[in-house]
Structures are given as C-alpha cells and as structure tokens.
Amino acid sequence: TGIVTIAQVEPISVIFTAPEEQLPDIASALRRGETKVTALTTDGRKVLSQGVLSLMNNQVDSTSGTIRLKATFDNKDHALWPGLSVSTRLLVNTIKDATVMPDDAVQHGNDGLYVYVVTDGNKAGLRKIKIGPSTDGKTLVDSGVTAGEQVVTAGQYRVQPGSALTVNVASSGQTSAKAD
Numbered sequence: 001t002g003i004v005t006i007a008q009v010e011p012i013s014v015i016f017t018a019p020e021e022q023l024p025d026i027a028s029a030l031r032r033g034e035t036k037v038t039a040l041t042t043d044g045r046k047v048l049s050q051g052v053l054s055l056m057n058n059q060v061d062s063t064s065g066t067i068r069l070k071a072t073f074d075n076k077d078h079a080l081w082p083g084l085s086v087s088t089r090l091l092v093n094t095i096k097d098a099t100v101m102p103d104d105a106v107q108h109g110n111d112g113l114y115v116y117v118v119t120d121g122n123k124a125g126l127r128k129i130k131i132g133p134s135t136d137g138k139t140l141v142d143s144g145v146t147a148g149e150q151v152v153t154a155g156q157y158r159v160q161p162g163s164a165l166t167v168n169v170a171s172s173g174q175t176s177a178k179a180d
Helices: 020-032
Strands: 014-018 036-040 048-062 067-072 088-091 101-103 107-109 112-119 123-128 130-135 140-141 165-169 175-179
Touching: 014 020, 014 048, 014 088, 020 048, 020 067, 036 067, 067 088
Parallel strands: none
Antiparallel strands: 014 067, 036 048, 036 088, 048 067, 101 140, 107 112, 112 123, 130 140, 165 175
C-alpha cells in the first residue's frame, strides 16, 4: 500500500460522461478538430475553466447507457482541484443564424409542442412548433416561429387564440407577453 497519492494540478484532467445518443455528434466533433469543454460549478452558474476534449472511451457503459470522456484544462489559476465535483459542457456544434426562444414559452399539448405568439393588435395566436436542443434556458426553434416574433412566456394557462395580451418588458432587455 502506498503512503502518497500524486495528483497533477497543471494541467488537470476531468473525466465525465455523456449519453450514448450523443456519441455520433461527439465523434464527428472530434474528427473536425479541437472540441471545447467548459467546467462549471455543480449548479452550472459559474465557469471554472475552459479546456479541450482529450479522448473518448472506446465502449459504451451498458449499465448506464453513457460514454466516458476525458477533458484537459491548463488550470493555471488552480480553479480545478483533484476530487472536485464539476458540471461540464461539451461544444459539439455551433448553429449559425439560429432562432431561439425562452424555454418558458414552449407548451406541451395533445397535438405536440406549441407556443402563443403576439399577433397584430396584441392578440394571441397559437403556433405548432418543432424544436431542437435546449441550453441555458433557451430552446432552438426548427420551425413554427421566425426570428423577431414575440412569444408568450408567462400566464399561458389563461391564454386562448385571439386573447388580448399585455406586453411587459423584462429586466434583461427582452420583452415578454402575458394574458390579460
């Protein structure tokens, strides 16, 4: 039995997992070149360090349906430490000129996903939508809403198509609409 454990701090590696469904996207990103990884606090609110994906395990864990990944961080400021729990974010693709909307606008119905949009005269209009991934409170819109359209983000339970809406300005500089 050893009496000492050697842990390297500069650079430091973080081992994390990703769902097996993401394997093709991760493999494609690795083939394209350097794949960026962000280490965050466990609550996801503060960025601790930026690094790169070093390697991907050659098999999927059949018990959890995940694949193990290893990222390397320079860690010059020693923000990462051996044994520290962190959340990770792996950038596998950047979508240019994408339309996004707040997660709160997306509603689930019997016929699929939909949102209420603000139409002429501040009236509610129902739109069926198709969405992509969601990150940081924003959802990628594949179809149904175009850039620049306002969507209802609060009070949807009181909204019906044609309902009068009141538009409020949110503190982040974005506008939101709710039912009267």
